[in-house]
Amino acid sequence: MKHLLLYSLTNRTELLKMKRLKEDSQLVGNVLLEIGSMLMSSGASTHRTRLTMERIAKGLGYGIELLITQRALMLTITEKDQQHFFSRLKRISPHGVNFRIVSGISHLSWNVREENWSVAQITEELHRLKSLPHYPRLVVLGLVGLAGAAFCNIFGGGAIEMTVAFVATVAGLFIRQEAMKKKFNPYLCVFFAAFTATLIAGLAEHFQIGKEPDKALATSVLFLVPGIPLINSVTDLMDGNIQNGMVRAMNGLMIAFSIAMGLFAAKMILNF
Amino acid sequence: MILLDILSKSFWAGIAAIGFAILFNVPRRTIFSIWGLGALGGLIKFSAMYFEIGIVLASFMGATVIGIISIKMAHLRKSPPLVFSIPSVIPMVPGFFAYKMMLGLIALTSIENTDAYLQTLIETVNNGAKMMFILISLGIGVAIPMLLTRKESIKKSKFNKTKKVVA
Structure with missing residues (x-):
């Protein structure tokens, strides 16, 4: 009886952990897609978009595979030692060139890599970048x-x-x-x-x-x-x-x- | 007198670069460097053309110098190189030849006389070829320094990282 209880308890924590990991990779995947679509619509080249997304993913401890086209992004994100993966397709909406966003995301990617920014910090920074003013x-x-x-x-x-x-x-x-x-x-x-x-x-x-x-x-x-x-x-x-x-x-x-x-x-x- | 002409043209090329920079919403700290880069690119292009180097090669030289310096600028002003290189290269984009080519193409639809047709065709192809090759030379001129240093900078950053971990 005691064994069974212990077993179910560990099983439950395992399940919870797995659920958390799944949610994490979803969260990170969505943030990465957001970053990629912002870069592509504000005038970065394909190589720069790929490089930046890979750099951020690596900084957060994930591996990614990417398909970048002019109007859509496809991303599969996997954790290093887990079986979980998350795939999503995102449309890129054309907004017009904005180099302030390109520059800001470049800073952000280095911050993730060198100062270990969390996902919450990245989302906050993305909000800030989007609300940056244009010239009058x-x-x-x-x-x-x-x-x-x-x-x-x-x-x-x-x-x-x-x-x-x-x-x-x-x-x-x-x-x-x-x-x-x-x-x-x-x-x-x-x-x-x-x-x-x-x-x-x-x-x-x-x-x-x-x-x-x-x-x-x-x-x-x-x-x-x-x-x-x-x-x-x-x-x-x-x-x-x-x-x-x-x-x-x-x-x-x-x-x-x-x-x-x-x-x-x-x-x-x-x-x- | 010629020197003064080249200098004034370069000055205006810098102004044109700033116009595009504002249109592309660049960060405020980069504007002055973009003016400098645009003017420098213009100076190189116009001087090269004064020494009777063709417009394609002259544009390539200007674009390459802009590309190389924009990487230095990227470190100094903390923005990616393309923020500097693209606005300052745009005054060299062959809009005038594109305009001539398009007008020629439109004229070709309505000319009846064979001689006039041939003449227009020759001019149109000439303008189109110039436009295409200038564009390619601009793109490669900007891209080559990026391609060359990209590897280096990745290596450098890895090197830095391992050093930090050891320290």
């Missing part, structure tokens, strides 16, 4: 407008052309932000922005403002150039993540095509 809208508009003027200068435009490029870029970016807020298709947002910018720069060309108005026209859409998809695509291809690289390249080409369509539409209206 006016600052963004002004500085991106300056970037447009800078492009115009690089291509040999004078002060008047630079002003035209500044105004066109600010208007284009403003339209893009508004379209993003209204949740239009992202390529359509780019189209609207390119259309607005070209229309303004084209009007300047129409009324012969400045010496070389075509330079302002060509540089007013450069703020839309898909730099991150294209550069990340080459990085991914170099790392051997051919599939992701091709997807990113195609995405970049689609954006370039939307810019061209916006340009084309505005030019047609102006030549009419």
